Amino acid sequence: MDLRRLDLNLLVVFDTVLTERSVTRAADRLALTQPAVSHALQRLRAACGDDIVRRQGHTMVPTPHAMALHPEVRAILVRAQRVFSLSSAFDPQTTTRQFQVGCSDHAATALLGPLLGSLLAEAPGLRLQLLHVGRSNAADMLRAGALDLALGLFNSADDAIAVRTVREVPYVCAMRTSHPLARGPFTLARYLGAQHLQVLVQPGSFGGIDQTLARLGHERNIRLVAAHFGAALGLLGNTDLLLTVPRDLLPDRPAEAGLCIRALPYEADPFRHQIAYARHATDDPGMAWLLTFLTAMPAGAAARARSTGTRTGSAGAVRRPR
Numbered sequence: 001m002d003l004r005r006l007d008l009n010l011l012v013v014f015d016t017v018l019t020e021r022s023v024t025r026a027a028d029r030l031a032l033t034q035p036a037v038s039h040a041l042q043r044l045r046a047a048c049g050d051d052i053v054r055r056q057g058h059t060m061v062p063t064p065h066a067m068a069l070h071p072e073v074r075a076i077l078v079r080a081q082r083v084f085s086l087s088s089a090f091d092p093q094t095t096t097r098q099f100q101v102g103c104s105d106h107a108a109t110a111l112l113g114p115l116l117g118s119l120l121a122e123a124p125g126l127r128l129q130l131l132h133v134g135r136s137n138a139a140d141m142l143r144a145g146a147l148d149l150a151l152g153l154f155n156s157a158d159d160a161i162a163v164r165t166v167r168e169v170p171y172v173c174a175m176r177t178s179h180p181l182a183r184g185p186f187t188l189a190r191y192l193g194a195q196h197l198q199v200l201v202q203p204g205s206f207g208g209i210d211q212t213l214a215r216l217g218h219e220r221n222i223r224l225v226a227a228h229f230g231a232a233l234g235l236l237g238n239t240d241l242l243l244t245v246p247r248d249l250l251p252d253r254p255a256e257a258g259l260c261i262r263a264l265p266y267e268a269d270p271f272r273h274q275i276a277y278a279r280h281a282t283d284d285p286g287m288a289w290l291l292t293f294l295t296a297m298p299a300g301a302a303a304r305a306r307s308t309g310t311r312t313g314s315a316g317a318v319r320r321p322r
Contacts, residue, residue, distance in 0.1 A: 008080060010047070011073050013040040017053060018062050018070050019129075074100070075145040090285035092123035097286055099126070099148045102133035102141060104201045106229040107151035110248050111166060111273055111294065119293055132227075134202020142278050148287060149277040149294075152201070153208065162279045166295055168270035169246040171209065173262045174254070176236055182260040188218070191265050195223045197241040199232045209244050212268045233259075246271035 016026040017037065027037045044052050048069070053060040062070070078100060103111070108130055112119075120126070133141060138150035143160055154163050173191065175182055181190055198207060203225075213220060223241060226232040229249050236243055237258055244264065251257050275294060281287040 008077075010040055010044055011077055013037060014044055014052065014066075014073050015070070015077055017041065017060065018066060021053075021060050021062075023060060071141075071144070071146050078148065079145045090289055092126065092289060094125065095123055095286065096125040097127070098129060099286075099290060100129050100131060100146065102131045102138045102147045102150035102152075104132065104134075104152055104229060106199075106246070106249050107273065110169075110246075111151045111275075115294060115296075122293075132201070134200075136202055138276060142276060145278075148281065149275055149291070151273070151275055151294075153272055154274050154276045160279060161276055162282075164275045164291070164295060166273045166275060168272050169248045170270050171244055171264055171268050172247045172250070173264055174233075174236065174243045174245060174250055174259050175241070175262070176239070177255060177258055177260045179240055179242075179260060181242070181262070186262045186265050188265040191242070192218055192220055194221070194242050195240060196220045197224045197226065197232055197235060197239075197243045198222045199226050199229050199243075199245065201227060203227070208271070209268060212266070216266060 013026065013030065016029055017023065020026045020029060023034055023037050023041070027034045030037065041052060048065070050065045051063050052066045053062050055061075081097065101112075112128075131141075131147065133147070133150060135152060135154045138147065138152065138154065139161055141147040142150060154161075173186075181194060198210075200207060210220070210222075224235065226235065229245065232243055232245070233249070235241070247261070250259065250261060254261050275291065277287065277291065282291070
């Protein structure tokens with residue numbers, strides 16, 4: 001392939017069409033006409049020797065080859081954006097830059113939630129794309145340049161990846177208010193004898209709570225594994241499953257949501273909300289600005305994070321084991 005016949009804009013079209021699954025929406029997003037996007041697709045098909053997308057009903061469906069290429073194309077675009085951003089100052093008021101952020105639904109709500117309104121107001125043209133990733137594949141995607149940063153709980157930093165801890169939140173156990181364990185002593189034996197719902201953002205990994213129990217010589221009975229925290233909460237209402245999660249995942253008034261929250265009957269390290277990013281990213285003025293913004297938690301949100309998990313008294317409050 002003669003690279004002189006290709007330009008970076010074709011990769012932008014490739015990424016946008018695969019993301020939007022529509023030539024019309026891609027054209028709107030790129031501020032181009034539909035014929036212009038169709039022409040770019042023809043050039044991409046000729047260069048790749050593949051259809052890239054095929055129409056199925058009202059949707060454009062990517063080919064398997066295009067899906068395999070997409071992460072590589074995204075990484076090239078992120079790197080290109082970084083190269084050009086290093087050569088100029090970053091102004092949040094005028095930027096139209098898009099940042100790729102890897103996170104779970106919990107991390108998005110807990111870390112972005114308190115800040116998102118202010119962030120979008122300060123940078124009115126900035127775009128964020130959230131990708132559902134776990135701790136292991138987040139590190140690989142950061143090294144490849146497919147992510148700008150990742151939110152969540154990560155393994156130790158290394159020579160390529162830096163990790164900042166934003167705050168710590170205690171783990172608690174949630175259940176429906178009519179659960180047999182919502183009343184009476186909440187002992188380790190009763191906890192281990194119950195059935196559990198586990199959240200694993202990335203299949204095949206070993207959760208922090210299970211690592212803690214293993215160190216204590218115990219194992220819980222996991223009956224259901226979910227990939228999303230929000231879905232896990234929705235599954236508690238009609239079962240006797242227990243869900244052990246960070247306190248800030250749960251509503252401030254859990255009883256109104258039909259939930260009871262109890263303190264764990266064993267010692268566990270708190271959940272650490274962290275931001276991971278490539279170490280060289282701080283040389284990028286845009287990334288440096290975003291990292292500073294994300295680590296500047298509003299006072300109200302910080303106070304709530306400190307206070308959750310310590311209230312007592314109602315069916316929805318945290319109850320200490322006896």
